[in-house]
Amino acid sequence: MRRSPLAAPITFIAALLLAAVTCQGEEIVPRLSVGTQEIGLSAGYLLPHRLTTDHTTKQSGPAVMPSWAMVVTDPIASGHWYGGQLLLGAEIVYIQFEEPELTHGVGFTPKIKYLFEGTGRLRPYVEFAGGPFWTDLGGQIPEQSSQFNFILTAGGGLSWFFTSQMSFNVGYRFHHISNAGTQYPNLGLNSSLPYGGFSFYF
Amino acid sequence: MNANPHLRRLTLGCFGLMLTAITGCSHWIEMKSPSAEADEPAAQVIARDEQVPLILDRIRTTRNGAPQNSSADTEQRILSSLADIGLFSYLASATSGAPPSGEKTVRARLLFDEAIDSHAGSTALKGIVLGASMYILTPFLPLEYEYAAHLSLDLERWDGEIKHYESRSAGAARYHLFGATPIMIDELKGHVTETCLIDLARQIAQDTGFYTASSAPLSESGIRTVSVKSRSSSTSASAAAAVPVSAPVSIEP
Numbered sequence: 156m157r158r159s160p161l162a163a164p165i166t167f168i169a170a171l172l173l174a175a176v177t178c179q180g181e182e183i184v185p186r187l188s189v190g191t192q193e194i195g196l197s198a199g200y201l202l203p204h205r206l207t208t209d210h211t212t213k214q215s216g217p218a219v220m221p222s223w224a225m226v227v228t229d230p231i232a233s234g235h236w237y238g239g240q241l242l243l244g245a246e247i248v249y250i251q252f253e254e255p256e257l258t259h260g261v262g263f264t265p266k267i268k269y270l271f272e273g274t275g276r277l278r279p280y281v282e283f284a285g286g287p288f289w290t291d292l293g294g295q296i297p298e299q300s301s302q303f304n305f306i307l308t309a310g311g312g313l314s315w316f317f318t319s320q321m322s323f324n325v326g327y328r329f330h331h332i333s334n335a336g337t338q339y340p341n342l343g344l345n346s347s348l349p350y351g352g353f354s355f356y357f
Numbered sequence: 358m359n360a361n362p363h364l365r366r367l368t369l370g371c372f373g374l375m376l377t378a379i380t381g382c383s384h385w386i387e388m389k390s391p392s393a394e395a396d397e398p399a400a401q402v403i404a405r406d407e408q409v410p411l412i413l414d415r416i417r418t419t420r421n422g423a424p425q426n427s428s429a430d431t432e433q434r435i436l437s438s439l440a441d442i443g444l445f446s447y448l449a450s451a452t453s454g455a456p457p458s459g460e461k462t463v464r465a466r467l468l469f470d471e472a473i474d475s476h477a478g479s480t481a482l483k484g485i486v487l488g489a490s491m492y493i494l495t496p497f498l499p500l501e502y503e504y505a506a507h508l509s510l511d512l513e514r515w516d517g518e519i520k521h522y523e524s525r526s527a528g529a530a531r532y533h534l535f536g537a538t539p540i541m542i543d544e545l546k547g548h549v550t551e552t553c554l555i556d557l558a559r560q561i562a563q564d565t566g567f568y569t570a571s572s573a574p575l576s577e578s579g580i581r582t583v584s585v586k587s588r589s590s591s592t593s594a595s596a597a598a599a600v601p602v603s604a605p606v607s608i609e610p
Contacts, residue, residue, distance in 0.1 A: 189475060189502055190537035225537055227484060227500060228477040241477060243484040243534060245492070265488030267481075286491065 183276050185316045187240055191226040191356055197324060199350025201250055206345050212296045214344055216253040220352070222246030224268055239271040239278075246284060248306060252292050260290030260332075262306045270314065278322075281311040288332055298342040299334065307331045314354065325351045384532030384541050388548060389505075401562060407569040408446035409461045409515070411439060415451065420471045427469070435467060438554040442562050461515040461575050463568055468509040472527075476501045487534060495534050502530045504545050508553045512561070516573040520564060524556035 197220045203213045224244025232238040243266075250260040266284030273279050288306035293299040312326020328350065333343035413436060416427040436448045445463065483498045505527035513519045530545040566572060 188539045189542050190539045225534065227475075227480045227534070227537065229473060229475045231475075231477045241481055241484065243488065245488075263491075265491060267484050267488055285488075 183316050183319055185276070185278070185319050185322070185356065187226045187270070187356060189226055189229060193222075193224040193226070193242065193244065193354050193356050195222040195224070195246075195324070195352055195354035196220070197222070197326075197350045197352025199328075199348045201252075201330065202347045202349075203254075204345040204347060207342070209342055210298060210345075212298055212344065213254050214252050214292065214296075214346065216251045218248060218250045218348055218350070220246050220248050220350070222266070224266065226270075230272060233272065237271070239269050239273075239280075242268040242270060244268065245286075248288070248308075250290070252290070256292070256295060258290060258292040258295065260288055260292060262286055262288030264288075264306060264308060266308075276316045278314045278316070279311065280314060280326075282309070282328075284308040290332070293334075296344075298340065298344055299332070300340050301334045301338040303337070304332050304334045308348075310348075312350075320356045322354045322356070323351070324354055325349075382533060382536040384530060384536040384538075386541075386545050386548060387529050387531065388552065389527040389529065401565040403444060403565055403569060405446075407571060408444065409463055409568060409570050411445040411448045411463045411465055411512075413439075413448065413450045413465045413467070416467045416469060418469045418471070421473060425471075431469065434550070435554065438558055439465070439561070442558050444561065444565055444568055459575070461570055463515070464513045466511045466513075468507075470507040470509070472503075472505040472507075474503040476503070492534070499531045499533055500537070502532070502542060502545065504528055504530075504542075504549050506546075506549050506553050508557055510557055510561075512568075514568065514573060515575055518567075518573065520567060522557050522560045524553040524560070526550075526552035526556070528552075 199218050199220075201215050201218050203215055205211065205213070222244060223246070224242040226240055227243050228241045230238055230240055245263065245265045248260075248262045248264060252258045252260065264284035264286035266282055268280055268282040270278050270280045285305065285307040288304045289302055290299075290304060291302055293302040293304060308328050308330055310326055310328030312324055314322040314324045316322045326349075328348040330346040330348055331343055332346075334341050413432065416432055416435065418425040418427045418431065432450060436450065439445065440448050451464075480500050483500060487494055487498055505525070507525045508523065510522040511519055512522070526549045528545050528549045530541050532541060561568075
């Protein structure tokens with residue numbers, strides 16, 4: 156029987172969460188002020204979307220995203236459901252395409268993130284990122300002819316602070332990879348990326 | 358004589374990267390109010406047996422008009438600032454214990470009104486531009502954080518006479534994205550608050566004669582009355598910080 160590639164990370168995250176929950180007694184209130192930095196590491200699994208009949212490739216594989224961001228505002232519209240703080244940052248995205256062929260992709264994407272106030276400890280967020288992306292999958296599939304591409308990402312998630320400086324994050328991203336018309340064909344690759352990870356604020 | 362074009366590009370690239378790294382990490386603080394030390398009056402003298410204690414009754418803090426919890430740090434800082442004047446025999450908080458009855462004391466009530474503007478809109482717009490430029494434009498797009506403080510202090514002498522003092526100060530931290538730290542914001546708030554406290558202390562020191570023990574007799578009964586009522590609203594309460602006895606330092610932001 157083939158073991159799911161997500162089994163090990165999910166078990167690890169569940170064990171960490173369980174440890175975090177059982178270790179916490181006092182109320183956790185994250186204090187994020189202007190200049191607070193966030194270092195994060197997330198991992199997920201890329202799932203393909205073939206949006207047109209011309210799309211045939213079922214690209215999939217694990218993705219790892221180390222990230223950095225900085226809080227640049229105090230809470231905006233505090234007290235309202237949409238109240239939150241703005242973060243600017245960047246991340247490196249690495250994707251190992253297991254399908255259709257074992258190939259790799261790496262990109263650098265500046266990102267902007269809005270972290271809602273939420274309930275204090277549980278804080279939803281939305282984010283948008285985009286930047287250059289290189290992959291040797293390009294040229295081996297009918298959709299993409301070039302190895303140099305761009306990746307655009309939009310999504311959201313939930314941050315659960317298990318200490319005032321550390322959070323566990325789960326989220327969803329929609330990924331689009333294409334080369335901005337620098338070479339044809341350029342149909343683009345579209346994917347969903349559910350992920351989980353941790354952030355450290357300092 | 359012609360340098361290798363690759364070498365030239367590499368040199369230019371390294372120079373640009375260094376420029377971004379160096380200038381993109383800077384921050385500086387601008388005070389928008391004149392220093393209170395500029396017109397410091399001559400020191401006044403008070404005899405030790407003329408000094409009376411000061412009791413800090415309460416501190417009310419508001420931020421952008423919304424009431425906040427006052428921190429022990431703020432209280433300690435204000436008490437230290439008042440102690441530095443040397444006018445009072447000792448200073449204490451009302452919560453730390455009642456003064457001995459029948460003793461001449463000055464009671465203080467302070468309103469600490471903070472105004473913060475982190476320029477969220479322009480920061481978001483600049484953030485999008487910075488991100489789109491892969492942060493290359495970081496040295497050319499500084500971000501801004503403004504902080505203003507308004508201190509309003511009522512000092513009530515043992516005979517019920519009240520003197521009102523006010524001071525204002527404002528400042529801004531300008532920074533490049535990579536130079537932002539929480540310490541930078543603390544520095545800005547520290548400088549602004551310190552300017553306000555120095556100005557308040559200067560005003561109080563000018564009224565030294567008003568607070569000497571021999572300036573007024575202690576009321577014979579030793580029993581004072583206080584009015585008991587609920588506050589109508591925070592906005593009206595802050596607006597009621599009224600007639601300045603000494604000219605406040607008014608700062609145009």
